[in-house]
């Protein structure tokens with residue numbers, strides 16, 4: 001077993017202390033740096049950094065960053081949600097480490113959608129019907145996996161299909 005134990009620290013976003021969501025930092029008692037390229041291969045990280053090693057990916061709208069000595073998870077509903085995610089990550093880390101002989105490690109970041117390309121596929125009227133102030137904000141959120149074509153009421157059938165097809169080429173979870 002590579003990762004045996006950790007201590008949890010829950011923090012509120014510094015800039016918005018009134019925010020309802022919490023962030024979790026799990027401080028790891030073991031150094032898991034060696035497993036990170038294997039985790040990147042298994043979980044499909046959107047960002048991989050070789051030195052010092054880290055991998056980031058998204059899960060149900062949360063950003064998860066795994067470093068050699070800590071795991072950070074943002075935008076949690078509550079502490080129990082954070083506990084479940086970190087326990088699941090611990091299992092994934094240890095299972096991946098056990099199977100590392102069968103896995104080709106990956107040192108690449110997954111391709112990401114370009115905000116400018118998403119913007120081109122939107123009506124660009126800034127009508128606000130989606131609840132966001134501009135199409136640029138919508139495009140930025142869609143590029144992070146937080147919006148789909150169906151969230152833009154001003155998009156026509158064919159236009160929605162094109163945006164769905166474009167976003168469908170990327171992995172967000």
Ligand code: SF4
Nearest residue numbers: 127128130135138152
């Ligand atoms: S509803 Fe669509 S067109 Fe209107 S602001 Fe939102 S993204 Fe732009």
